[in-house]
Amino acid sequence: MSIRESRRHGHHADSAAGGSESGTHPRQMNGDRPPMSSSPSLVDNPSTQVAESVRSTPQDDLEATEEFKMPPRSSLIIVITANILLQMSFFVIVSSSSEYAQHLGGTPTFSGVVIGIPTLFSGLALIPMLRYDGGGYNLPLHVCCGASIVGHVLYACAYRANFLYLILIGRMVSGLAFTFWMYCKRYCSDARIVGIRRRTTLASFLVMGQGFGMSLGPFLGGVLYKIGFKNRVFNGFTSPGWLMAGVWAIFWLCVTLWYEDVPKEQAPLPPPAVQENSAEKTSEKDAANEVTVTRAQQDQESLSSSFFAMSWAQWGVVACMCWFAMTCFFILGAWESNLPVFGADSSDLNWSPFAAGNFIALGGIAAFPFLLLNMYMAGRAQDRHILAFGSFLGLAALLTFLALLRSDKLTYPGVFMCWWAVALGFNLASTAPVSLLSKQLPPSWNGRTSLIIQYSYYTGRVTGAIWGGSGVKIGMMNYVGLEIAFVGIGALLFMGLWRDLKAKTG
Numbered sequence: 001m002s003i004r005e006s007r008r009h010g011h012h013a014d015s016a017a018g019g020s021e022s023g024t025h026p027r028q029m030n031g032d033r034p035p036m037s038s039s040p041s042l043v044d045n046p047s048t049q050v051a052e053s054v055r056s057t058p059q060d061d062l063e064a065t066e067e068f069k070m071p072p073r074s075s076l077i078i079v080i081t082a083n084i085l086l087q088m089s090f091f092v093i094v095s096s097s098s099e100y101a102q103h104l105g106g107t108p109t110f111s112g113v114v115i116g117i118p119t120l121f122s123g124l125a126l127i128p129m130l131r132y133d134g135g136g137y138n139l140p141l142h143v144c145c146g147a148s149i150v151g152h153v154l155y156a157c158a159y160r161a162n163f164l165y166l167i168l169i170g171r172m173v174s175g176l177a178f179t180f181w182m183y184c185k186r187y188c189s190d191a192r193i194v195g196i197r198r199r200t201t202l203a204s205f206l207v208m209g210q211g212f213g214m215s216l217g218p219f220l221g222g223v224l225y226k227i228g229f230k231n232r233v234f235n236g237f238t239s240p241g242w243l244m245a246g247v248w249a250i251f252w253l254c255v256t257l258w259y260e261d262v263p264k265e266q267a268p269l270p271p272p273a274v275q276e277n278s279a280e281k282t283s284e285k286d287a288a289n290e291v292t293v294t295r296a297q298q299d300q301e302s303l304s305s306s307f308f309a310m311s312w313a314q315w316g317v318v319a320c321m322c323w324f325a326m327t328c329f330f331i332l333g334a335w336e337s338n339l340p341v342f343g344a345d346s347s348d349l350n351w352s353p354f355a356a357g358n359f360i361a362l363g364g365i366a367a368f369p370f371l372l373l374n375m376y377m378a379g380r381a382q383d384r385h386i387l388a389f390g391s392f393l394g395l396a397a398l399l400t401f402l403a404l405l406r407s408d409k410l411t412y413p414g415v416f417m418c419w420w421a422v423a424l425g426f427n428l429a430s431t432a433p434v435s436l437l438s439k440q441l442p443p444s445w446n447g448r449t450s451l452i453i454q455y456s457y458y459t460g461r462v463t464g465a466i467w468g469g470s471g472v473k474i475g476m477m478n479y480v481g482l483e484i485a486f487v488g489i490g491a492l493l494f495m496g497l498w499r500d501l502k503a504k505t506g
Helices: 004-022 047-055 058-065 073-091 097-103 108-132 139-161 164-177 179-185 199-229 238-259 311-346 353-377 381-407 413-431 434-442 443-469 476-496
Strands: 280-286 289-295
Touching: 047 058, 058 097, 073 139, 073 164, 073 179, 073 238, 097 108, 097 139, 097 311, 108 139, 108 164, 108 238, 108 311, 108 443, 139 164, 139 179, 139 238, 164 353, 179 199, 179 443, 199 238, 199 289, 199 353, 199 413, 199 434, 311 353, 311 381, 311 413, 311 443, 353 413, 381 413, 381 434, 381 476, 434 443, 443 476
Parallel strands: none
Antiparallel strands: 280 289
C-alpha cells in the first residue's frame, strides 16, 4: 500500500469514527451547528411555516398585475376629457338660462326644465345605443361629439329665431351626447382594461373632472353674459352655445386621431374578489414531516358569470348605491339651477347672472383641491368610508343652510360655505357607486350596473334641476327639507348595510 493510499484509508477511518460519535454527540460533527436531520421543522417555527406556505407563484404575480392594470393613456385622457366637456356643456348655460328663457317668453321653472331635460332624453337614448355599441366605446364617443355640436348650435340659434322652444330642442339633442356619461363610468370600471385596485382611482378622476366642469361651465357662461357681444347672433345668451360647439369640433378631431377602442375579444379574466381575504390551500413536505397550511377563504366560484346569483344583501347594496347616485345628483343639480334664481330674488344677495356664475364657480374651485386629495385617498380608503364622509359633510351643509334660512341671516360667506360643502360632499359621495359595485359583482355585470347607476344619475339630474328652478316659488324651507329627507333615507340604508358595503381599496 502506498503512502497516499494509506493516508486515504486513515482519513476514511477517522470519518467513520467521527460519524459513530455524532450519533451520541451531534454537535461534534460540525462545530456548534446542529446536523441537518435535527433542524427545526416547519411545525416548530410558525413564522417560517406561513412564509413558505404563501410563497409567491407566477399565478400570484399574474393576478397582482391584473389587479393594477390601466387602459392606454391616450384613450384614458380622451375619456376623462369627454367627461369634463360634458359637465361644461351641461352647466355652461346655468348662469344665464333663466334670463334667456324670460327674454324669449319663458319662466324660471321653464329654465329649470331646459337645464334638466337633456338627461331625460339621454336616458331614452341609452337603450338603443347599448344595442349597437358592440361592447366598445367608439360609436358612443363619436355620437357624443356630433350631438354636442348640433345641440349647442340649436341652442344658440333660438335668439335669432326668437323661438323659445328651440333652446329646449337644442338641449334635447344634447341629451344624445350625455349618453356618454354612462360610458365614461363603464370605461373606468371595465374589467377588460382596468384592474380591481384601480377603479376607485379612475372614478375619482371622473369626479375631479365633474367638479372642474361644474365650476368652469357656470363661470364661463357668466363671463360671456357679462361681455355681452351686442349682436343678434353672438351675444351674452348665445355665445356659450357657439363657443362649446367650437370646442367639441376640435375635440372630435382629437378623438379621430388618438382614441383607441377596447379590443372586442379579450382573454377571460378571473372573477373579482369581494373581500380582502382569499382562498388558498398549500402543502409542504419535508423529509419525515408533511405540513398542510390552510387559510380561511371565500369561494370565488360563486362570482363566475355563469353561476352568479344575487343574494338579498347584494340586492340591498345595489339599491343603496342607486339611491345615493340619485341623491347626489339631485342635490347638486338642484343647487346649480337654484342659486342664480335664489340669488336674484334675495334682497341680501341681489345677484346678476354674472355674479351667480362666479359664485357657483368659486365654490367648485374651493372644493377642487380636496377632490385632488381624494385621488390620493382613493387608493387607501374604502369606498364606503368615502361615501360616508361625503354624505355627512353634505348633510351638515344642508342643515346649516336650513338654519340660515330660518334665522333670516343670509350672508355671502355663510351661503358660500354651505355651497362649498354641498359641492365637495356630494361630489365625493358620487365616487363610490359604480366602483363599489364593479368590485362586488362579476365583470359581465359591469354594463348592467353602469346602466342602472347612470339612470339613477339621470333621475337625480332632471328632477333636481326642475326642483331647483322651482325652489323660490315653492319656498326655500321646503326646498332644503326635501334634500335633507333624501340624505336621511340614504343614511338609514347605509348604516343597515355597512358590513355588506366592504370592498377592496384602490
